[in-house]
Amino acid sequence: MPYQKILDTISSEASKSKERGEVANYIPELSKISDQKFGIALLDEQGHLFESGDTHEQFSIQSISKVLALSLAFRLLGDEVWKRVDVEPSGDPFNHLSLLEQENGIPRNPLINAGAIVVSDILVSQLQHPKKEFLQYVRKIANDPSIAYDEQVAKSEKRTGFKNYAAAYLIKSYGNLENDVEEVLDFYFYQCALSMSCQQLVKVFYIFANRGKCLQNNPYLSLAQVKRINALMLTCGFYDEAGEFAFEVGLPGKSGVGGGIVALLPEKFCVATWSPGLNTKGNSKLGMEALEKFTTKTGLSIF
Ligand code: DON
Numbered sequence: 001m002p003y004q005k006i007l008d009t010i011s012s013e014a015s016k017s018k019e020r021g022e023v024a025n026y027i028p029e030l031s032k033i034s035d036q037k038f039g040i041a042l043l044d045e046q047g048h049l050f051e052s053g054d055t056h057e058q059f060s061i062q063s064i065s066k067v068l069a070l071s072l073a074f075r076l077l078g079d080e081v082w083k084r085v086d087v088e089p090s091g092d093p094f095n096h097l098s099l100l101e102q103e104n105g106i107p108r109n110p111l112i113n114a115g116a117i118v119v120s121d122i123l124v125s126q127l128q129h130p131k132k133e134f135l136q137y138v139r140k141i142a143n144d145p146s147i148a149y150d151e152q153v154a155k156s157e158k159r160t161g162f163k164n165y166a167a168a169y170l171i172k173s174y175g176n177l178e179n180d181v182e183e184v185l186d187f188y189f190y191q192c193a194l195s196m197s198c199q200q201l202v203k204v205f206y207i208f209a210n211r212g213k214c215l216q217n218n219p220y221l222s223l224a225q226v227k228r229i230n231a232l233m234l235t236c237g238f239y240d241e242a243g244e245f246a247f248e249v250g251l252p253g254k255s256g257v258g259g260g261i262v263a264l265l266p267e268k269f270c271v272a273t274w275s276p277g278l279n280t281k282g283n284s285k286l287g288m289e290a291l292e293k294f295t296t297k298t299g300l301s302i303f
Helices: 003-016 028-032 062-083 098-102 113-126 130-142 151-160 162-173 181-192 198-209 223-236 239-248 285-298
Strands: 039-044 049-053 194-196 253-255 260-265 269-274
Touching: 003 039, 003 049, 003 285, 028 151, 039 198, 049 198, 062 113, 062 130, 062 181, 062 198, 062 223, 062 253, 062 260, 098 162, 113 130, 113 162, 113 181, 130 181, 130 198, 151 181, 162 181, 181 194, 194 198, 198 223, 198 260, 198 269, 223 239, 223 253, 239 285, 260 285, 269 285
Parallel strands: none
Antiparallel strands: 039 049, 039 269, 253 260, 260 269
């Protein structure tokens, strides 16, 4: 497959695009990023890296981190995780609270904010030094000790994340949060503030394309765990646009309000895009378009 040629074509089309969406501003620090950035990187099943555009520049991975936190919680707690959080798509925006009240504090899935806050609570209970150990886990999977949290972004969201405070207190009121709201959200905001480039993201997410093993062939997840996490990415990874992403792109994937998207075809490749302008659902506008072009041009999707 001529991956390099396809990525270069997609990247050059994206750089000419005038309709680039809106950069997120509800986390003030994110609004400083230029909407002109665009990068796309792909790691194939043999570990060959292909890239085009701004693929070495780090950005805030935001909700993409929810998949990594879930994978660690799943490793530590196994199927007990599903007693605390459901596995159904919500059909709602990522920060909605209405279903949480209707469903007695059990979030619909671990990839909406409410569900990720419950996963954060699990990690805060399970780990002695949650922020340090989570970062070590991500660095180990990627074999890249340079991956770090962006303190400015974490602090910026801590000052303005009122809706996440509301979600956490609502969950706590139903008895589904073991730790203090402040402690859980401190971890959650740092987790979301992980900084990575497209080429780092494909290395981290390679485990979900490679039957649970990283590039160095070390096992992190069982085949059954990878199946479940990929299913959640497909059905819940894009919130109320999960159907649209499956329809247009046809891959399990996850987006973040920093403008990143990562998607994968099991046993074939892992691909990441970055373009900070978002559509009205909070997913990267050009990133979604680029991945639609990619799976259409290559004919490679899970369908
Ligand atoms: O909690 C928040 O609102 C952000 N830290 C993450 C949201 C996000 O990335 C939604 N994804 N598209």
